[in-house]
Amino acid sequence: MDWPKKSERNKNLKQIIAFTSFKLLSYAVVMILFLILAQIVFKGFSVISWEFLTAMPEDGMTKGGIFPAIVGTFYLVLGSMIFAFPIGVLSAIYINEYTKDSFYKRFIKLMTNSLAGIPSIVFGLFGMTLFVNTLGFGDSILAGSLTLGLLTLPVVIRTTEEALKSVDDSFRHGGYALGATKLQTIRRVVLPIAFPNIITGLILSIGRVSGETAPILFTVAAYFLPKLPSGIFDQVMALPYHLYVISTSGTNVAESQPIAYGTALVLIMIVLLVNIAANTLRRYLGKKVKMN
Amino acid sequence: MKYFIKKLTEKFIEGALFLSSTVTTLTIILIVFFLFREGFSLFKHSPVEDGFVIAVNKGNPVDKITGPQIMDIFDQEITNWEKVGGANDSIILFRIDNISDYYTEAQLGDSFQYVPQLISRLIDSIPGMVAFIPATYAVDGFKGRVIELPNVSMKKFFTEKEWYPTAQPAAQMGVLALIMGTLWVSLGAILLALPLGLATAIYMAEIANEKTRRVLKPLIELLAGIPSVVYGFFGLVIIVPLIQKVFELPVGETGLAGSIILAIMALPTIITISEDALRTTPRAMKEASLALGANKWQTISRVTVPYAASGISAAAILGMGRAIGETMAVLMVTGNAAVMPHTLLEPVRTIPATIAAELGEATQGGLHFKALFALGCILFIITMVVNLTVEYISSKRKLTKR
Numbered sequence: 001m002d003w004p005k006k007s008e009r010n011k012n013l014k015q016i017i018a019f020t021s022f023k024l025l026s027y028a029v030v031m032i033l034f035l036i037l038a039q040i041v042f043k044g045f046s047v048i049s050w051e052f053l054t055a056m057p058e059d060g061m062t063k064g065g066i067f068p069a070i071v072g073t074f075y076l077v078l079g080s081m082i083f084a085f086p087i088g089v090l091s092a093i094y095i096n097e098y099t100k101d102s103f104y105k106r107f108i109k110l111m112t113n114s115l116a117g118i119p120s121i122v123f124g125l126f127g128m129t130l131f132v133n134t135l136g137f138g139d140s141i142l143a144g145s146l147t148l149g150l151l152t153l154p155v156v157i158r159t160t161e162e163a164l165k166s167v168d169d170s171f172r173h174g175g176y177a178l179g180a181t182k183l184q185t186i187r188r189v190v191l192p193i194a195f196p197n198i199i200t201g202l203i204l205s206i207g208r209v210s211g212e213t214a215p216i217l218f219t220v221a222a223y224f225l226p227k228l229p230s231g232i233f234d235q236v237m238a239l240p241y242h243l244y245v246i247s248t249s250g251t252n253v254a255e256s257q258p259i260a261y262g263t264a265l266v267l268i269m270i271v272l273l274v275n276i277a278a279n280t281l282r283r284y285l286g287k288k289v290k291m292n
Numbered sequence: 293m294k295y296f297i298k299k300l301t302e303k304f305i306e307g308a309l310f311l312s313s314t315v316t317t318l319t320i321i322l323i324v325f326f327l328f329r330e331g332f333s334l335f336k337h338s339p340v341e342d343g344f345v346i347a348v349n350k351g352n353p354v355d356k357i358t359g360p361q362i363m364d365i366f367d368q369e370i371t372n373w374e375k376v377g378g379a380n381d382s383i384i385l386f387r388i389d390n391i392s393d394y395y396t397e398a399q400l401g402d403s404f405q406y407v408p409q410l411i412s413r414l415i416d417s418i419p420g421m422v423a424f425i426p427a428t429y430a431v432d433g434f435k436g437r438v439i440e441l442p443n444v445s446m447k448k449f450f451t452e453k454e455w456y457p458t459a460q461p462a463a464q465m466g467v468l469a470l471i472m473g474t475l476w477v478s479l480g481a482i483l484l485a486l487p488l489g490l491a492t493a494i495y496m497a498e499i500a501n502e503k504t505r506r507v508l509k510p511l512i513e514l515l516a517g518i519p520s521v522v523y524g525f526f527g528l529v530i531i532v533p534l535i536q537k538v539f540e541l542p543v544g545e546t547g548l549a550g551s552i553i554l555a556i557m558a559l560p561t562i563i564t565i566s567e568d569a570l571r572t573t574p575r576a577m578k579e580a581s582l583a584l585g586a587n588k589w590q591t592i593s594r595v596t597v598p599y600a601a602s603g604i605s606a607a608a609i610l611g612m613g614r615a616i617g618e619t620m621a622v623l624m625v626t627g628n629a630a631v632m633p634h635t636l637l638e639p640v641r642t643i644p645a646t647i648a649a650e651l652g653e654a655t656q657g658g659l660h661f662k663a664l665f666a667l668g669c670i671l672f673i674i675t676m677v678v679n680l681t682v683e684y685i686s687s688k689r690k691l692t693k694r
Contacts, residue, residue: 019495019588022494023499025488026495029492029563032556033511033514086312090312091316093309094306094309094313098306107317108313111316115319117610117675117676120619121617121619121668124647124648125327126322126326129330153319181302211519213519213619213620217652240519243525247524247529248528257529264526271518275513279510
């Protein structure tokens with residue numbers, strides 16, 4: 001009875017080796033994340049000050065702050081959300097509440113997934129021809145916001161759909177049983193329950209929009225524009241494009257590197273805050289709904 | 293009446309809901325329309341920039357010159373008309389700047405108003421001359437003969453390697469080097485990311501306890517949330533110098549740098565989708581395996597992973613698709629040399645990076661502009677194929693599950 005034991009030992013040894021290496025590889029992935037965060041946080045932290053956040057860039061973007069880029073990104077996020085959020089939510093309501101498992105439902109899903117897979121640079125090309133040239137908006141906040149809105153629409157639709165799906169059918173039946181119409185049930189019963197998850201989706205897409213560069217390259221972003229926009233037909237600077245410019249093609253790449261670190265840190269902070277906000281909201285509002 | 297209004301409002305809102313649901317479809321239709329309209333018009337265009345023509349002497353028997361030939365002629369690689377099917381006569385080049393070699397400033401006139409006639413006369417008097425001149429000069433009374441170059445051909449667009457979209461007099465539009473660059477970088481990224489991502493997915497789905505998983509999951513999501521331009525910046529300040537030092541290269545901006553950055557960026561996609569796929573393995577199957585005396589690892593490697601194989605391949609394909617379309621990070625770290633890549637340690641240029649880098653300089657509606665839209669079409673088609681493949685795989689999975 002020697003051989004079963006040996007193979008048993010062999011088998012377990014293999015398991016230990018496999019599990020340990022998988023564990024190490026997983027930690028390696030996390031290490032990569034921390035490496036990136038640490039690099040940018042440590043080098044960027046000393047750059048960030050109140051002045052950095054609120055001053056105009058100076059001296060060929062090697063000195064001064066990034067205020068116009070922050071404002072620009074804020075407007076772009078706001079504009080794209082005004083466009084994408086209502087359409088995305090309405091679209092998801094229609095897909096989830098009104099269509100049965102029909103051909104149309106599958107078709108819309110396929111289209112939404114396909115739209116989500118289209119590279120952001122293609123959105124840039126599209127936004128440039130449609131909004132900037134054909135509709136004549138020029139390089140403007142409007143054109144950039146619409147382009148970014150279309151880009152993020154699939155994200156909003158998907159998360160809203162998931163949120164609606166997670167609402168148990170018994171709630172809907174309860175609404176109907178009380179004599180409410182379908183629309184009343186959706187508005188008064190389904191949407192309030194799904195609300196926290198819908199908002200989570202909204203917040204996550206804000207994170208996505210604020211970091212996108214390729215779609216705004218040819219629709220709105222200005223290389224250097226040390227003033228604030230006065231209307232939706234103005235060009236703006238934007239944080240991600242600013243980071244790209246000063247780290248690759250600025251007037252003095254070496255000298256503006258601290259600013260690049262600072263800008264990268266601001267971008268990372270936005271993403272971090274967005275993620276934390278989304279997770280907290282999900283937990284907090286999720287509990288509240290359950291208690292009701 | 294009140295009931296009627298209520299009913300009408302409901303119908304109206306339902307209509308709005310339906311209209312919203314069509315927006316994604318409309319967007320795709322519009323993208324296809326605008327992208328392909330601009331992209332395909334490239335192939336109805338001669339490789340000579342709008343507003344310019346190639347003209348020769350009227351007695352010159354040559355009536356067909358291709359784009360590459362005209363480039364060779366103007367680069368003085370071809371110096372005799374015999375090589376392009378003409379008489380044995382040497383070729384004399386004429387660009388608009390050469391005008392001062394033939395005429396004095398006084399002859400050209402105060403506001404250069406005599407230039408068109410002089411050029412016309414010049415071409416008429418020198419039999420071996422080929423001229424690259426503005427189209428406005430070659431109108432009524434022009435004594436030379438304008439040669440029409442064949443249009444940019446789709447076959448050459450895909451099979452030639454030279455990408456000089458702004459070359460004068462004839463642009464060279466070969467995207468093979470760009471396509472190969474894109475594929476090389478993306479393939480490298482997947483080869484790096486797949487083992488790492490799969491290992492993490494298996495660890496998270498099968499090995500780690502719930503507590504570890506709850507820590508890992510948001511971290512992976514965070515990795516997905518970091519903007520691509522930040523990845524590009526990180527690559528530029530950390531990975532590029534590292535590669536330069538390790539491999540002792542003159543420049544660190546290489547395909548490898550692009551692959552590494554893209555691999556990191558593809559990790560969240562691969563991990564999330566593989567993990568979901570691994571989780572769909574029925575409990576009964578795993579328990580059957582354990583009941584037969586297999587240990588956990590044997591169950592994972594012989595039951596769980598094979599069962600999830602199609603989902604894992606979908607993850608790999610989707611990750612590859614993301615890598616192919618990624619723009620900013622690649623633009624920042626790959627060095628952007630539009631040459632055929634031989635190893636990953638050379639600068640390469642990808643399709644999205646080319647669009648991002650060159651569209652700003654291209655004239656609206658010009659030849660270069662159209663060529664970049666044609667690149668956009670290629671990118672669109674590749675990503676559509678990727679999406680539909682993934683869709684197909686996942687729909688098949690659902691069928692077999694039932």
